[in-house]
Amino acid sequence: MIRIPKTLSRYLSLTFSLNLLGMAAILLGLIYMLDMVELLRRAAKFENVPLSLVIQMGFLKLPDIGQTIFPFIILFSALFTFWQLSRRQELVVLRSAGVSVWQFLAPIAAVAAAAGLLVAFVVNPLGAIFYGKFRLLENMYLDSDHSTVALFDEGLWLRQETLDGYAMLHADKVEMPSWKLQEVTTFFFDKSDIFTKRIDADAAQLKAGEWVFQEAVQNSVNEQPVRVPTLILPTNLTTREIEDSFSTPETMGFWNLPSFIATLDKTGFDSTRLRIHFQTLLAQPFLFMSMILLAAAVALRPQRQGGTFLFIVGGVVIGFVMFFLSSFLQAMGASHQIPVFLAAWSPALLGSLLGIAALLTLEDG
Template identity: 40%
Template structure:
C-alpha cells in the first residue's frame, strides 16, 4: 500500500467527518431560525400548538441540509485542511514527496459522493417531507386556497363556489389545451371537463360535464353542458358560467413547486407540464441544479484546500480563510443570480444551473495550480 493512498484515505476521513459535522451544525442553526419564525407566525393562531410547529420545522430539515450542503463542504473542508496544516501533517507529507494532487483525490471523491447522495437519495426524502410540511403550513398557518395538480394529463382545480350560500366549493377537472384561444377573449381552455359542486359541509349539490370550459376574466364558461342534480336528474344547458378568481398565472403558480419534487420525478413532471402547455423552466432549472450538485461539491472541496493549506509560518492564514469564505458566498450569490436569469429566460437553463459549479471548479483549479506548481 503506497504512502499516497494511505495519506489520501486518512485525509479523506478527516475531511468527511469535518464536513458532516459542519453540515449538522449549519442545518441545526438554520432550522432553529426557521422554528423561531414558525413560532412567530403561529402566535396569533389559537389552533396551532407547539407540537405542530415542531413537526413542520422537523419536516423541513432534509430540505435545509440539501440547500446548505455545498457551503458545508467548503467550511468543513477548510476546517479539516487547516487543522492538518496547523499540526504539520500536510507539511511532512509534502516533504516526503507527496504532492497536493496525491492526497486531495480522497477528499475530492468524498465531496462528489456527498453531492451524488444529495441528488439521488436526499432529494427524494426532502421532496416528500417538504411537500407534507407545505401542506401543513398552508392548512394551519397560511390558509391558502386554489389548490391545483396535474395527474395523468388532467388538471385538477379547487375554488370557492359563490353561487351557493353558505359558500361551497367547486372542483374542476379537465385536460389543458396548449396555447391561447385567439377566437375569443378566453385565455385558458380545458377539454373533457367535469365539475363537482359541493356545499360548505362537503355534501354534493350537482355535477356538470361539458366537452370544453373556457377561462374568461372572472368566470369559467362551459358550453353544451349536462347538469346532474343531487336527485340524479339531468338538465342540458347550452351555457354554464361559474364565477372564479383564478387566472392562468395563478393556476400555473399553484402547481407543485420544484423543491417538492424529487430528482427522479422531475423529468416525468416536466413532460406532463409541457404537454399541458405550461412553462417548465423552473422545474428544468431545478433538475439541472441537482445534476450539477456533485460538481459544485467537488469545487467547494478544492476551494477549501486552496484557501486553507497555506503554511502558518508564512502568515496571512486568517486572510486566506476569510477569502475562502468570501469565495463561497460569491458562488452562492452567483447561483442565485444565474437562477433568476434562468427563470426569466435570459440565460439557457443549462448555463444558468451549471455556471456556479463550473466557475467554482475553474477558480479552485487555478488557485491550486498557483499554490502547488506556480
C-alpha cells in the same frame, strides 16, 4: 511522483467525513433553531397549534433548507480539514514526502462527490416528500384560508389541445381536493393561432376525460352570446398531472422531475425552472468538488501575519460569491437569457477552473 498509500487515502477521507458530519450538525442545528423561532411566531397567531406540531414542521422543512446550504457545509468542512492538517504539520510532512496537492486532494474530493450524489439521489427525494408534508400542515394550521388553493397570484392557467386547435383555460381559484374551478374563462384558438370563441362560466369541474362547465356563456366570433346550463369540453389531463405539474421544485424529488417536466410541456407551459432545478441536482457532485478545490486554494497559501483571519474571511467570501453567482445564473436561465445548461453548470465549472488555476500557481509557482 509517488503513489499515495491506501492508508493515507482512508485517513484523509475519514478526517474530512467526520468534519463534514460535524459541520452539517452544527449548521443544520443552528438553522433549525432559527426556523423554529419563525414558526413559533407564526403559530402564535392561531389557536390550537401545539408545540409538538411546530417541532414536527421544523424537522419536515429542515432537509429542504439543508440542500440550499450544503455547498457551504462542504466548503467550511474542507477549510477546517485543511486547517487541522496544517496545524498538526501533516501537510508539511506530506509535501516533504513528495505527495502532490492533487494526490492528497483526491480522497477528499471523492468524499465530496459522493456527498453530492447522496444529496441529489437520496436527500432531495426525501426532502421533497417532507417539504410536501410541511406545506400541507402549513396550509392546515398556519394559513387562515383552508378552502381554496391559488396556484398563481392571478389564478390557474392551463393549455390543452382540441380537435380544431387548442384552448387556454383560466380560473381565479381552485377548490381542493374536488378540483372545482371558480370564475372560469376559456379562450379557443385554431391551429393558426386565430381566436375563435370564448366561454365564461361560474364554475368548472374536472372529471374523467372532460371539463364540465356550469352556467356557461359561449361567445363565438361574429355570433350572439349563447347561455348554456352545462357544457362539456373533452380533455386528456388528469388532476394528478395538473397538480404535480404546478408544484414548486422544492416539492418534487429528483426521480420524479422528468415526468413533471413532461407534464408541463404537455400543457404548453414553461418548464425552464424545473429543467434548471434538475440540471442543478445533476451538477451537485461537481459543485461540491469545486468547493474542495477553492477551499484548498485558500487554505494552502503561505501563511503570513493575520493568516487565520484572512483564512476565515476568504472562506466566507468564496461561499457567498458562489451562492450569489449560482442564484444569479439560475435567475437568468429562468428568464431565458442564458441556456439551461449554462445556468445550472456554470457555478461548478467556474469554481473548478478557478480552484485549479490557483492550485497550479501554488504547486508550480
